[in-house]
Amino acid sequence: FNSGYFMCIKLKKANSEILRKHLLKNYGIGCIAISDTNLRIAFSCLEESEIKDLFEQIYKACKDLG
DSSP, X not given: XXXXXXXXXXXXXXXXXXXXXXXXXXXXXXOEEOSSSEEEEEOTTSXXXXXXXXXXXXXXXXXXXX
C-alpha cells in the first residue's frame, strides 16, 4: 500500500495490460498496468462500501479472460 490510496495486485495468470483494457471496456473500471503481472488500483476515488464490489468485479474479469 502507498499512503492508503493505492495498492498493487500481483496476477497469477492474466496479463495486467489485457486485464486493464478488459476492465475498462467491459466494467468501466480504470486501473494501471505497471508490469506484466502487477495491476495498480486506486482507492482514493472510492467509498469504503464500494471496495468489496470492486474486487469482486476484478475477480470476475480475471475469470472472463480464463
